Amino acid sequence: MQPKDAAEDIVIAGAGLAGLAAALGLHRKGVRSLVLESSPSLRASGFAFTTWKNAFRALDALWVGDKIREQHLQAWALRVVASATGEIVREADFTKQGKRGPLEIRCVRRDLLLQALEEELPKGAIRYSSKIVSIEEDGNIKILQLADGSVLRAKVLIGCDGINSVVAKWLGLAKPSYSGRSAARGLAHYPDGHGFEPKFLQFVGHGFRSGMLPCNETDIYWFFTWTPSEHDKGVDESASKLKQFVLDKLRGSKVPEEALAVIDKSEMSDVLAAPLRFRPPL
Ligand SMILES: Cc1cc2nc3c(=O)[nH]c(=O)nc-3n(C[C@H](O)[C@H](O)[C@H](O)COP(=O)(O)OP(=O)(O)OC[C@H]3O[C@@H](n4cnc5c(N)ncnc54)[C@H](O)[C@@H]3O)c2cc1C
Missing domain, CATH: 3.50.50.60 (FAD/NAD(P)-binding domain)
Known part of the structure; x- marks a missing residue:
């Protein structure tokens, strides 16, 4: 049978x-x-x-919001810097009371x-x-x-x-489309504490968008998105090549040394790149 x-x-x-x-x-x-x-x-x-904040509302509905809050720092502010000039182009204070209350933003570790x-x-x-x-x-x-x-x-x-x-x-949904951009990401671990304020720093222009934000007292997450050209072929072959590529791109701009040091601090196993793809909603 x-x-x-x-x-x-x-x-x-x-x-x-x-x-x-x-x-x-x-x-x-x-x-x-x-x-x-x-x-x-x-x-x-x-x-x-x-x-x-919207993601935290969803996590609260699942009763896991507070657990995630306990494990991660709340970001106080956003600072966007023009990579070509080093000028601050935008600043936002997340602690200020907006129409719907203060903005809750945390950098949450995927694991x-x-x-x-x-x-x-x-x-x-x-x-x-x-x-x-x-x-x-x-x-x-x-x-x-x-x-x-x-x-x-x-x-x-x-x-x-x-x-x-x-x-x-x-x-029968449409295949995901490629945005034309790739993202490199990493995590810098400081066992004795990184000492950075919980601020979301972003660098824009100069052919890339990059940012970093502490998750907690010991980990800082960073990302670097760019439009790969023929010239960039093979940069994601290994974590070491990728990290060097990101650092070279940032060094050719006005991104401050302390931000470069965060990326440099990331373990090789903690650097990865992926093409950014998008599936249109139904
Ligand atoms: C390993 C990994 C690491 C990532 N890291 C980051 C990051 O650091 N930062 C960031 O912004 N985004 C990251 N992403 C992307 C981000 O997690 C996803 O884009 C987002 O969370 C969407 O989640 P999802 O549950 O829809 O899909 P996914 O997170 O992709 O989960 C889909 C799951 O389905 C499983 N699966 C696939 N096909 C089948 C099948 N046929 N049968 C059974 N199971 C199947 C996969 O193994 C996977 O576990 C990562 C994704 C992955 C998979």
Whole structure:
């Protein structure tokens, strides 16, 4: 006799931020779901996100906002500097009371955010090493074929499987488009404290946009976005080449030495680049 396919009411594809947040949102409402993740464990690599007030409202709704607040510094201010001249072109005080209260901005470490969401989910809510390879429909039921040969039948399928989503492909959504820009990112770790104020510093112009912001007392997140040219081919071949490329670009501008030192301080394993891609909404 053929083994019966497993069945679930709600399946979420992908245990990234979107998948875990969707699962936790359902859990808080008393609704069970199963998250299928292709990797053998939580993909907690990466660096950080500048997380604004609207994101904190979402995290509060999931009851993890305060945990994230405890782990990260609140940014007081923004300073935007023209990279070509060193002039301050914009300053904003986040502590001032605006129409909707003060702006809450923190630079949240990706690993801590993923872990905070995962910890709140009930045991067994995430099934790792479970890559969805194809989707078919049987009436209202979605039949999910997994890479390990198993089959799962789901009443509801929620696609949170990232930029190369199989769910989006199955739905016939447009392919993500390339913005023409790439982003290099890194994290500088200072075990004895970095001593920087929690200010969001940005450098614009001169062919790039770059910025940095402390996450907590020991980590500073930075990014560098640019439009790669033929000339830049191969700069992302290794972390050391990429870091050198970013430093060379910044050294040719009026970005201050203390900002360059932050990037220089990043471990090689803590520097990565990726093309910035965008999926248009439905
Ligand atoms: C490892 C990593 C590091 C990142 N670091 C940063 C950063 O430092 N700063 C920043 O601004 N952005 C970063 N990003 C991008 C950022 O996390 C995402 O753009 C954003 O969070 C969108 O999240 P998401 O949950 O929609 O998608 P993702 O975060 O891409 O999550 C999708 C998940 O689905 C899983 N998946 C994919 N296909 C399948 C399948 N067929 N079956 C089952 N599971 C599948 C993937 O393994 C992944 O865990 C990173 C992304 C990743 C994956």
